[in-house]
Structure formats: structure tokens, C-alpha cells
Amino acid sequence: MTQPTSRAETVGPGARGPLLSAYGLSKAFGPTQALTAASLTLAEGEIVALMGPSGSGKSTFLHCLAGIVRPDAGRVDYAGTDLARAADTRLSALRRTEFGFLFQFGQLVPELSCVENVALPLRLGGQRRRAAEREALRLMEHLDVADVARRRPGACSGGQGQRVAAARALVTRPRVVFADEPTGALDSLNGEKVLRLLTDTARENGSSVLLVTHEARVAAYADREVIVRDGRTLDVAGGAR
Amino acid sequence: MCIVRGMSALGPTFLGLLESRPQHGYDLKRAYDEHFATKRPLAYGQVYATLSRLLKNGLVEVAATEAGGGPERKRYAVTDAGVTDVEQWLGRPESPEPYLQSALYTKVVLALLTGRPADEILxxxxAEHLRQMRELTRRKADGDLGDQLICDHALFHLEADLRWLELTAARLNELSGEVRGR
Structure with a gap:
């Protein structure tokens, strides 16, 4: 299905400079130093994989970048705003309108149907139910899950549920999608399908994606990788797509 | 089975081993067997053929010739060009292919032996592995089912290599202690 006008049609990844940047982030949880000196830049339309072993700090890094967790030190610049110091109301608005989220276990609302789940971010943004569900259904067709639209998440397979969650992450056409181990709970075939649809749709929309993973085959869907080790980042040269 | 397969890795390995001090061919063979030969020791023929090639290419020189009861014994030293050669070899990624660990393991151990940063080699x-995996993933997206299966095979092998790289990176301190303690 054809997607409407895309930001990526006129501007390739990196052409406009960074959309999201982090400099020298550190974060401790009690005695545990999760991040020490983490930095990163994400260009408009770029897909970057954050790679590292379990406990390396990559999820904490993603949470800081998305304004979910405030770092103890450092800056997170998003389109002119320092997310490390922004007011909670501003962060909530950004997370609702400009950011999309996809986690390992979907985290769909079990009481709502799949299409209601996908439409939820649009409804929270003030759209009427009918228009929101029409838009949700359009995206669900694109992600090959229109047939489960009226089912509850509990009646879907793992792969279907994760594609529904991907649709919810993409439905507002966010400028940045944060995906934390989005295929960690899926088998290889379903994992690939989710990744392909997620990255293809993000590229069509011109959305940037920050993809947290410990798997190289998942990271290979990105334009480049940033390695996180012991709370520090190590940039790995990657080719532009 | 020798860890270092083929002459391409044996030359720079000798150069690295010679960096600490000039050595006889016999000493080099012993050092090599100790660090890199797991089952079959290096043949003397290979040792002297390699040294002769390195000598011809100006990468080693004869530092001393000692007369003994038998034939003359030559002590070899690495030249500046030889040091440059080993530096370049260590800094160059191996072409990702199944079972490349042999050459990579040699590089890591040689770096630890010669006081170079082994983590940079990894x-x-x-980076080279991930670059190739991105390329295969793109090729897979454009290909038919046959192409996809072929690319998947290569991707799984590269992924196994990467797991080995991560595990080795996590064990570098331990390996360094073991290598230097030999």
C-alpha cells in the first residue's frame, strides 16, 4: 500500500544534520553506574542500531534519549530542546506526538482491540475515533495485520502482536521511533518480518529509528551501529544507505 | 592443525615475534609452536622458507652469524620495514569468511605479545563484519527466495564470528595474562 508524502523523499539520511544528539551522558541507579560517557547523533531519516551485551547500558541510554529517564549529566538535544532539562509536560508532549515506541513484548493494552491499540496515540492527540481507526487500519494493512484488527491482543500470535505494536509506534508518523529489542521474543522468520516492515515503513515516512539490540542480524537492518560497552559508546563506521 | 594457515599470516607472525629481540630460526619455531600450533608443530622447512622470503623482501636482516660445530647459525632481526609490515597486517581487517578465527586469533595473541591494543583489532x-552483514541484508531484501537463503547462510556464519569476537573482547585481560605467562 502506498504511504502518503514522506520526509525522506526530498532529504536523505544525514543531509540535514543531527535531529537527536547526546553528549557525555551519565546515569547511575543507586550504586550502579549504568552510563558513564555515552554520546550519539541521529540524523533525520537515519536508522541507527545501539548494540551491546546485556547490562551494557544500551536500554538506559535509549530511555535517556527518549526523555523517559533524566541523565545525571550530559545533554540530549532534540530539535533545539535539551531533553535532559526540559519540563515534564514538554517531554510528555514529545513522547505522544513526535516519538514512537516499540518494546520487546509489545505492551499492548489487553482490554482494547488491536485497531484500538494502534489508534490510541492518535486518540490521545485529540483525533476522533473514526478517523483515528481509519488511519490505524490503513497502517495495519501495510504491516499485514489488518485481519486481526478486531481481535484483542491476547488472541494474536507473537509475530502479529509485535506488528500491531509496530503499527502503534508508527501511526503518528513520529520523527523518531525508539525500538528496544523489538524482535527479542520472536522466532527468526517473524522477527525478520517485523524488522523489515518496521524499517521499510520508517524509511517511507522519513522517520529516524533508534534500534536497541544485542543481535548483529537485527543491527544489520540499520544504516550504522553504535556499540555500547560498560556504559560508554564506541562509534563503528557505517556506510550510508 | 596449525592455528596460522598459509604463508600470508606466518610472515607477519614471525616479524611480530622478532620485535622483542633478534632470534634464531629454531627459537622462532619454538615460540610459534608455543603460542599458535595446537597439534602439529611448524615444520623447519616452513620456518626457513618464510625467513628466506622475509630476508629477500628486506623485512628481516641477519643480525649475527655464529659458527658452531655444525652449519653456521644466523640470528635474525626485524627491520623498520618489517615493523611497518606487521603494523599494517594487524590493523587490516580479515575478509569475513567462515572460520576466520584462526587468522584473527593469531592477530589478537600477537598484539598482546607485542604490547599493542588487541581490542582495536577486534x-x-x-566493523568489517557488520558492514558485510548490512550489505547481505540489503541484497536479501532485493532478492528471490534462493538469494535470501544464500544470504541467510552467510549472515548466520558472520553472526557466529561476531559472537566469538564479543566473547574474546570480554576475555582479553584473561588471555593477556595467559599469553604473557607462557
């Missing part, structure tokens, strides 16, 4: 190799 980082350069990781």
Missing part, C-alpha cells in the same frame, strides 16, 4: 574486525 573493533576493526567487528
Amino acid at each position: 573493533d576493526v574486525q567487528r
Whole structure:
């Protein structure tokens, strides 16, 4: 299905400079130093994989970048705003309108149907139910899950549920999608399908994606990788797509 | 089975081993067997053929010739060009292919033996592997089912290499202690 006008049609990844940047982030949880000196830049339309072993700090890094967790030190610049110091109301608005989220276990609302789940971010943004569900259904067709639209998440397979969650992450056409181990709970075939649809749709929309993973085959869907080790980042040269 | 397969890795390995001090061919063979030969020791023929090639290419020189009861014994020293050669070899990623660990393991151990940063060798190799995996993933997206299966096979092998790289990176301190303690 054809997607409407895309930001990526006129501007390739990196052409406009960074959309999201982090400099020298550190974060401790009690005695545990999760991040020490983490930095990163994400260009408009770029897909970057954050790679590292379990406990390396990559999820904490993603949470800081998305304004979910405030770092103890450092800056997170998003389109002119320092997310490390922004007011909670501003962060909530950004997370609702400009950011999309996809986690390992979907985290769909079990009481709502799949299409209601996908439409939820649009409804929270003030759209009427009918228009929101029409838009949700359009995206669900694109992600090959229109047939489960009226089912509850509990009646879907793992792969279907994760594609529904991907649709919810993409439905507002966010400028940045944060995906934390989005295929960690899926088998290889379903994992690939989710990744392909997620990255293809993000590229069509011109959305940037920050993809947290410990798997190289998942990271290979990105334009480049940033390695996180012991709370520090190590940039790995990657080719532009 | 020798860890270092083929002459291409044997030359720079000798150069690295010669960096600490000039050595006889016999000493080199012993050092090599100790660090890199797991089952079959290196043949003397290979040792002297390699040294002769390195000598011809100006990468080693004869530092001393000692007369003994038998034939003359030559002590070999690495030249500046030889040091440059080993530096370049260590810094160059291996072409990702199944079972490349042999050459990579040699590089890591040689770096530890010669006081070079072994983690940088692993980082350069990781970047090369990931670059190739991105390429295969793109090729897979454009290909038919046959192409996809072929690419998947290569991707799984590269992924196994990467797991080995990560594990080795996590054990570098331990390996360094073991290598230097030999």
C-alpha cells in the first residue's frame, strides 16, 4: 500500500544534520553506574542500531534519549530542546506526538482491540475515533495485520502482536521511533518480518529509528551501529544507505 | 592443525615475534609452536622458507652469524620495514569468511605479545563484519527466495564470528595474562 508524502523523499539520511544528539551522558541507579560517557547523533531519516551485551547500558541510554529517564549529566538535544532539562509536560508532549515506541513484548493494552491499540496515540492527540481507526487500519494493512484488527491482543500470535505494536509506534508518523529489542521474543522468520516492515515503513515516512539490540542480524537492518560497552559508546563506521 | 594457515599470516607472525629481540630460526619455531600450533608443530622447512622470503623482501636482516660445530647459525632481526609490515597486517581487517578465527586469533595473541591494543583489532574486525552483514541484508531484501537463503547462510556464519569476537573482547585481560605467562 502506498504511504502518503514522506520526509525522506526530498532529504536523505544525514543531509540535514543531527535531529537527536547526546553528549557525555551519565546515569547511575543507586550504586550502579549504568552510563558513564555515552554520546550519539541521529540524523533525520537515519536508522541507527545501539548494540551491546546485556547490562551494557544500551536500554538506559535509549530511555535517556527518549526523555523517559533524566541523565545525571550530559545533554540530549532534540530539535533545539535539551531533553535532559526540559519540563515534564514538554517531554510528555514529545513522547505522544513526535516519538514512537516499540518494546520487546509489545505492551499492548489487553482490554482494547488491536485497531484500538494502534489508534490510541492518535486518540490521545485529540483525533476522533473514526478517523483515528481509519488511519490505524490503513497502517495495519501495510504491516499485514489488518485481519486481526478486531481481535484483542491476547488472541494474536507473537509475530502479529509485535506488528500491531509496530503499527502503534508508527501511526503518528513520529520523527523518531525508539525500538528496544523489538524482535527479542520472536522466532527468526517473524522477527525478520517485523524488522523489515518496521524499517521499510520508517524509511517511507522519513522517520529516524533508534534500534536497541544485542543481535548483529537485527543491527544489520540499520544504516550504522553504535556499540555500547560498560556504559560508554564506541562509534563503528557505517556506510550510508 | 596449525592455528596460522598459509604463508600470508606466518610472515607477519614471525616479524611480530622478532620485535622483542633478534632470534634464531629454531627459537622462532619454538615460540610459534608455543603460542599458535595446537597439534602439529611448524615444520623447519616452513620456518626457513618464510625467513628466506622475509630476508629477500628486506623485512628481516641477519643480525649475527655464529659458527658452531655444525652449519653456521644466523640470528635474525626485524627491520623498520618489517615493523611497518606487521603494523599494517594487524590493523587490516580479515575478509569475513567462515572460520576466520584462526587468522584473527593469531592477530589478537600477537598484539598482546607485542604490547599493542588487541581490542582495536577486534573493533576493526567487528566493523568489517557488520558492514558485510548490512550489505547481505540489503541484497536479501532485493532478492528471490534462493538469494535470501544464500544470504541467510552467510549472515548466520558472520553472526557466529561476531559472537566469538564479543566473547574474546570480554576475555582479553584473561588471555593477556595467559599469553604473557607462557
